[in-house]
Amino acid sequence: MGLDIYAEQLIQNYEHPSNKRAMDDASISMGEENVSCGDVITVYMKLNGNTIEDVSFDGSGCVISMGSASMLTDELKGKTLAQLEKMSYRDLLEIIGIDPGPVRMHCATLSLRALKKAALAFEHKPVDTETKEL
Numbered sequence: 125m126g127l128d129i130y131a132e133q134l135i136q137n138y139e140h141p142s143n144k145r146a147m148d149d150a151s152i153s154m155g156e157e158n159v160s161c162g163d164v165i166t167v168y169m170k171l172n173g174n175t176i177e178d179v180s181f182d183g184s185g186c187v188i189s190m191g192s193a194s195m196l197t198d199e200l201k202g203k204t205l206a207q208l209e210k211m212s213y214r215d216l217l218e219i220i221g222i223d224p225g226p227v228r229m230h231c232a233t234l235s236l237r238a239l240k241k242a243a244l245a246f247e248h249k250p251v252d253t254e255t256k257e258l
Contacts, residue, residue, distance in 0.1 A: 137194035138187040143180040154242035158230050163189040167238040174205045192220050193235035205243045233258040
């Protein structure tokens with residue numbers, strides 16, 4: 125597939141996002157903001173033990189931040205908190221299919237940073253350096 129197809133998928137997920145909703149019965153939620161561009165997100169996870177039973181997000185932002193959040197939340201359903209905690213920005217780039225470049229990387233990783241922080245907070249673990257740098 126060419127990059128155009130991946131870019132189209134990202135745009136489709138922005139225009140018709142999966143899992144964009146607040147979750148009243150979430151086990152944990154976490155908010156994050158990209159101060160450089162104004163994107164904001166709140167992520168929600170409903171857990172069954174350490175398994176992500178449901179995951180959603182709410183917020184506003186650019187095509188890259190909101191499209192990435194949609195695609196990432198689809199990917200995480202049924203995964204464990206440990207699998208989420210091990211995810212890197214490279215894993216996210218595989219999911220979204222494009223490299224947004226250094227200027228827009230913080231847009232792409234906003235939802236991953238929020239979800240990893242939520243998982244770590246739920247497990248009473250400190251935020252690691254890799255997560256802080258997303």
